[in-house]
Amino acid sequence: MTGKEIGQATIRDVAREADVSVASVSRVFNRLPNVRPELKERVEQAARKLNYVPHAGARNLSMARTGAIGVVLPDLHGEYFSEMLRGMEREAALHHRHLLLSNMHLDIGYGIDALRNMRGRVDGLIVMAPHINLDALFAQLPPSIPAVLLNCQDNGQGRPELRVDNVAGAGAMVRHLIDCGRRAIVHVEGPAGNVEAADRARGYVRAMEAAGLKPVILPGNFDEESGRRAVDRLQAEQIDVDAIFAANDMTAIGVMVALRDMGVDVPTQVAVAGFDNIPLARLVSPGLTTMAVDIADMGARGINRLVALIDGEAVPQMELRQPGLIIRNSSQLSAA
Amino acid sequence: MTGKEIGQATIRDVAREADVSVASVSRVFNRLPNVRPELKERVEQAARKLNYVPHAGARNLSMARTGAIGVVLPDLHGEYFSEMLRGMEREAALHHRHLLLSNMHLDIGYGIDALRNMRGRVDGLIVMAPHINLDALFAQLPPSIPAVLLNCQDNGQGRPELRVDNVAGAGAMVRHLIDCGRRAIVHVEGPAGNVEAADRARGYVRAMEAAGLKPVILPGNFDEESGRRAVDRLQAEQIDVDAIFAANDMTAIGVMVALRDMGVDVPTQVAVAGFDNIPLARLVSPGLTTMAVDIADMGARGINRLVALIDGEAVPQMELRQPGLIIRNSSQLSAA
DNA sequence: TGGTTTCTTGTAACCGGTTACAAGACGGCT
DNA sequence: AGCCGTCTTGTAACCGGTTACAAGAAACCA
Structure with a gap:
């Protein structure tokens, strides 16, 4: 009862209690084989008594590994x-x-x-x-x-x-939408300066041009809100569109919500696609077509x-x- | 070029390079005020030259704070x-x-x-x-x-x-469903042994009994799958139901998906409610009624x-x- | 019995920082 | 000059583990 109540027991405390050296305590706790059973027992008892827990920080330092x-x-x-x-x-x-x-x-x-x-x-x-x-x-x-x-x-x-491979993925998605009979495919981009967003946009443009279609890109930000804004803009500017390929799923979901609020049916009037296959994509209705990344x-x-x-x-x-x-x-x- | 290429520079290396003591280097890096500007400059130069980054582990150990x-x-x-x-x-x-x-x-x-x-x-x-x-x-x-x-x-x-306060929350939800005119309110429980699940079930039972209604509880597991299973079981056993209150949102979403697949309309035929207000709850359609926990x-x-x-x-x-x-x-x- | 090997155990240095303490330098005062 | 206070700097102990090395004990063998 006179010991220091504050602070944890250290390996030296355990060594003293068990009347052995710190090296032995260390050996016991690291399960090294060369320890006599009797001594091992003594150490374990002492450790239990003092409620000793090894200090990971110290261990990391001396082993140079965290x-x-x-x-x-x-x-x-x-x-x-x-x-x-x-x-x-x-x-x-x-x-x-x-x-x-x-x-x-x-x-x-x-x-x-x-x-x-x-x-x-x-x-x-x-x-x-x-x-x-x-x-x-x-x-x-x-x-x-x-x-x-x-x-x-x-x-x-x-x-x-x-x-x-964002470029290839975006290309595959564009081709899928074309296969579905869509021609006026608009892309809602990700944030500026983001490589993934840029690659997806590039894949989109290439695939559109390869199919002889004119790429149309609206700004976006990878979030739901930017999908909604893109739809607003499509309507405001009366842009012809029968499919919207968003740079990621959250944007696509924003697009779908905005279309629904506007009374536009998905997919009969406008098809929507995303990218990432987040768990949510499966759960919205209609289910969101997307590129799965795992x-x-x-x-x-x-x-x-x-x-x-x-x-x-x-x-x-x-x-x-x-x-x-x-x-x-x-x-x-x-x-x- | 003859120094040790392997391993990071330590505070002692910096001290040697700048021809000062380790204490001074430490003082410079900790922005202590009592360092002569000229010496500070020398230390900083040496540190830059050696690309020195302080070792957080060592610092943690000596300061007893991580x-x-x-x-x-x-x-x-x-x-x-x-x-x-x-x-x-x-x-x-x-x-x-x-x-x-x-x-x-x-x-x-x-x-x-x-x-x-x-x-x-x-x-x-x-x-x-x-x-x-x-x-x-x-x-x-x-x-x-x-x-x-x-x-x-x-x-x-x-x-x-x-x-x-899961008990109170569940109670409030039951009362809301009753206010919507529902009487046959079934609860899909969370996993056994989970306090939150147990509290929500308790809140449900109390509120039902207070309203003179008979509580009906189906097993669940806080996941989408268990929501689906619960609906299957409701159908298989022909249980009378006009509302399903799930122990959390994911379960509720599973319930909604199963109901949709079954052609049961939500909410006209069966109302559905969850708990937690996960971001997803707002995005499914119809939007999920739930208890918001923030x-x-x-x-x-x-x-x-x-x-x-x-x-x-x-x-x-x-x-x-x-x-x-x-x-x-x-x-x-x-x-x- | 003594010598060699093997196994167990302890001592002390080390990991890379912080910091109490002491000592030296400097300036101001009488 | 001598004394004192303040500011800067260095020395060395410490945080709590690991581990190289040495020494002692035990086992084995001739």
Whole structure:
């Protein structure tokens, strides 16, 4: 009762209590084989008595390994990121790793600070920053920290990348809409400066031109609101349209809501398509035709690569994943 | 070129390079005022030259503070948790704290390990475990680690709690359905052993009995699939029903999907209601009537309380938040 | 019996920061 | 000049673990 009630027991306290050396306590807790059973028992009793829990921070420092992975995201809004995070978390748990979240909050200065703060906190980084030029970011960072890039602009100094083939995906979607008999296909773009958005727009333009159709692009922002605004504008400007291909699902959903409010039927009057296949896409009605990315799996793969990289294994430099067309009722009534 | 290329520069390397003591380097990096400008400049130059980034782990150890908050969740599935996480992340960033994720994966043994692993890694814990008896959990943990409980079973050894008044919310929902003229109101329950689910069921039963109606409860699991199964069962057993109150929104959405597939109109034939007001609830059609919890705000409040607790401030022991009724078209056509 | 091998255990240095304390430098005052 | 207070800087201990190394004990063998 006279001991220090405040503060946790340390390994030295346990050693004293069990009348052994700290090395032995360490050995017991790390399950090293060369410990006499009697001594092991004594240590365990002492640890129980003192309610000892090893201090992970100290352990990390001396082993130069934290067991944590830093995840740098631009935002946590919407299902896209939560799906990705879910995939990452599952894979990380398999490898006995934790996830340390760090939101980039769209501000690059803040992002740099956030990244630097990660040194000594994590063993590696997953960076998802479609909107930011990574050279500025990584220039501030020691080049030796392992990192895997998800859907980033193509720089990042030769680090392994995972990417969705947005150009091909957008092209496939345009062709699908054409197959459905649509000709006046309008694209609602993603935010400016976002590589994924730019690639999808590029894929759209190419496919339209290849089919001899005139591309029409409206601005957007990857959110529901911007889909609604796009529809307003279509109506205000009396633009001829029989299909709207939005840069992502949330925008497409905004489009559908606005059309519904306006009394325009989907898909008979206007077909709607999105991109990402967020869980929600299946649940709205009509179901949303979209390009499936398997977001969670992509997150999991990213973690997997990163863990390999941390463990010093060879890792493919770049993987381009092909999204798959998911046809639902928003583009074609026979579906589902 | 002959130096060690491998490994980061440490504070001692910088000190040597700038020909000052480690204490001075530390002072410069921590912006302490008592440093001569000339020396400060020298240190900064040396740091730049060596591309020095302070090692957060070492700093944490010597300061006994990590700047990280551990978040223990049962699962990451669905919008409920992602919304909560989003709220937490925002608030944490305001306080310059990171979030360390730890999934409980429904297994209590795993959960205990996960919690113990947190010592020395985080300054405090947010625990959300509606399905687990916390006494077993916290018994394994040094009592001195700060923690805030979110919607947990009422134990946790006197730690601050935040909770939704699920009983009252369920009651209000039942009364709303009755006001809409419904009498045969069936409840689809949440998973067994989950306090929130149990409270909602209790609120439902009480309100039904108070109105002189007979409660009918079907099993469920908080997911879409269980909502579908519940509808199948209602049909198979020919149960009389004019309203279905599901224990949460995902279940309610499953119910709506199944009803739609079956050709039953919502709300004219059967009204549907959920609980939580996940973002999705607004987007399905018809819009889902539900109890709004403001999940993100709840997460933010939890972080806020925890930070105060870590900083040694007084924190209210318990807060019971009242959810608000959100009426949409799934219960009442005039709405929206 | 003594020598060699193997197994167990302890001592102390180390991981990379922070910080209490002491000492030196400098300026102002009598 | 001598004394004192203030400001800057360095030395070394410390945070709580891990682990290289050495030493002692035990087992085995000739």
